[in-house]
Amino acid sequence: MTENLTVEQLYEQARFNSYAEYLAEAVSCFNSEAYRACIIMTSNAVFHSLRDYIQDLADRGFRDAGIVIAEMNQAIKAGKAFEGVLENSLKNLAAFLPDDQLALREIRDKRNTSAHPNGYTGNRDDAYSVLKKAVNHFLSTRPDLPKxxxxxxxxxxxxxxxxxxxxxxxxxxxxxxxxxxxxxxxxxxxxxxxxxxxxxxxxxxxxxxxxxxxxxxxxxxxxxxxxxxxxxxxxxxxxxxxxxxxxxxxxxxxxxxxxxxxxxxxxxxxxxxxxxxxxxxxxxxxxxxxxxxxxxxxxxxxxxxxxxxxxxxxxxxxxxxxxxxxxxxxxxxxxxxxxxxxxxxxxxxxPQSSGAENVLAALLKEHEKFFSRYLSQADLKRIFEALDQAKRAGSQEDSFPELRHLRPAREMVHIPSEAVS
Incomplete structure (x- = not known):
């Protein structure tokens, strides 16, 4: 087996955890080849650390965390172990990331096997795997609980x-x-x-x-x-x-x-x-x-x-x-x-658009440089013909003499003479 870190190095990464003493005991068991005991002590550190973390979230007002705590307390009151309740509650809430959920399941499964061996004596690989997953997922940092x-x-x-x-x-x-x-x-x-x-x-x-x-x-x-x-x-x-x-x-x-x-x-x-x-x-x-x-x-x-x-x-x-x-x-x-x-x-x-011709006239006057630059003579012709028609539909007053300098030549536009003073 290739070990990336020694068990002592793994411990160092989690030595500030509240349950570091459990992990120190697990390292001692590992070095003594008491692998089942190592697995059990490591899992104890994980589940007690998680319980405290969830309690802290509940105290800070996380509603779903309060539900998990209530379910754990009910199990303890009934004389049952809280670990299984904690794992199932978090799973039902989809609280963990998938990798964390798988790591927790492996830790609990190996713990149960070690506590009730039926011939299982534990081995170095299993003990190291549990130690490594416990430190990486739960003990060196607090786990992500996205839900x-x-x-x-x-x-x-x-x-x-x-x-x-x-x-x-x-x-x-x-x-x-x-x-x-x-x-x-x-x-x-x-x-x-x-x-x-x-x-x-x-x-x-x-x-x-x-x-x-x-x-x-x-x-x-x-x-x-x-x-x-x-x-x-x-x-x-x-x-x-x-x-x-x-x-x-x-x-x-x-x-x-x-x-x-x-x-x-x-x-x-x-x-x-x-x-x-x-x-x-x-x-x-x-x-x-x-x-x-x-x-x-x-x-x-x-x-x-x-x-x-x-x-x-x-x-x-x-x-x-x-x-x-x-x-x-x-x-x-x-x-x-x-x-x-x-x-x-x-x-x-x-004609039914009351005042529209005056709005357009004001628009042309205010932005005359812009329109004279971007509108062709043909474009202006169409607009002024429409202006004159709209004005004739309303009154016979002069059709916007202040805009006369923008108008195309009379012979091009063909505006009736009575529409222009």
Whole structure:
């Protein structure tokens, strides 16, 4: 057998454990070739150390740890050994990482065999294996208990003081710190729990569950974001309207969700974004992630704009159709969406759109250098013809003389003379 470390070296790694004296006795037994005794003393150190650790977690408010302690105490009161109860309770809670669970099972199995030998005399290999696993998994450091850590995180998340600041960067740091205690084996459970909380409280836009979820997304952890995508963006029965705003904030925080969503899921997401944008009569502050501006920004970040119009056609058409006159979108005149943008501008100038022509006139005047640079004479012709038609439908006043310097030549535009003073 090849031993990486001597038993004395293994002891040195765990000598600060509360039950190091048990391990010292186990080393003495090993060197005396009392291998069964070595196994029993080592396992005693492991299970007593684990019991104290679980008790400490219970004292600190870990709810599931308290359940394990209660079950152990009940077994002791009934005159039974607590070791089997401890192992089974942790297994049922999925508290241990798989490697730790296997190590604990091997230690307990060899302990039981050594305590009730039926001819088993113990051997050096078994004793060394138990010593090594005990030190590496349980005695030199405290073991990872991801399920218990997760339960504690979710309990803390219910506190109104979990996030000390409303700022996204501060919230992201809080989430990053919290995730240092969470093992990847618990990601699925975490995301499912967050989804349940988001669905149960959809109207509270700044709930801790939503803030934590968006903070997770911004960490850009591929395995975690894959799970978030599967839970929130792939739904056979379509998207829950109560989660619309949350999904918009998720794609604003991590635009890759847009390209990760394909096929029928993308069609449903496109329809959901349309429904979301239609709720707005006026655009909110541009700093608000749950807004058409940020949704368009995410599309532009993930695709070229022309590709975005093909990938999410209903969403892009809805944003342009409702908000082409807004200054937040005038930059589209300098992009691949210029033709769609101009068409949307002209459609905004319907007679029934009260004041739309004045809004467009103000937009052209305020950004005249931008538009004169990126719009051709033909583009300007179409816009001014629509302006004049809209104005004639309302009154016979001069059609924006202050913009006359932007107008193409009369012979090119063919504006009726009565429409221009």
């Amino acid at each position: 218990l850590a997760m339960a504690k995180l979710l309990e803390d998340l219910e506190s109104q003081t979990f996030f000390s600041s409303d700022l996204a960067d501060d919230a992201s740091r809080t989430v990053a710190d919290a995730m240092t205690t969470i093992h990847p084996s618990s990601y699925n459970w975490l995301v499912n729990e967050l989804q349940a909380r988001v669905s149960a409280d959809p109207e509270e836009n700044d709930s801790n569950a939503v803030i934590f979820l968006c903070g997770l997304v911004r960490l850009e952890m591929p395995a975690l974001n894959e799970r978030i995508h599967n839970v929130f963006f792939k739904k056979r029965k379509g998207f829950d309207p109560t989660e619309d705003a949350v999904l918009v904030e998720l794609v604003a925080s991590y635009s890759q969700f847009l390209s990760m969503t394909v096929g029928e899921d993308r069609h449903r997401l496109d329809a959901m974004f349309k429904r979301f944008c239609e709720k707005f009569d006026n655009l909110p502050d541009a700093d608000l992630l749950r807004s058409p501006q940020w949704l368009m920004n995410a599309l532009e970040k993930q695709f070229s704009l022309s590709d975005a119009a093909m990938a999410y056609p209903v969403t892009v058409a809805t944003i342009l159709g409702k908000f082409a006159l807004h200054t937040d979108f005038h930059y589209l005149a300098a992009t691949d969406l210029k033709e769609m943008y101009i068409t949307a501008l002209i459609r905004s100038l319907q």
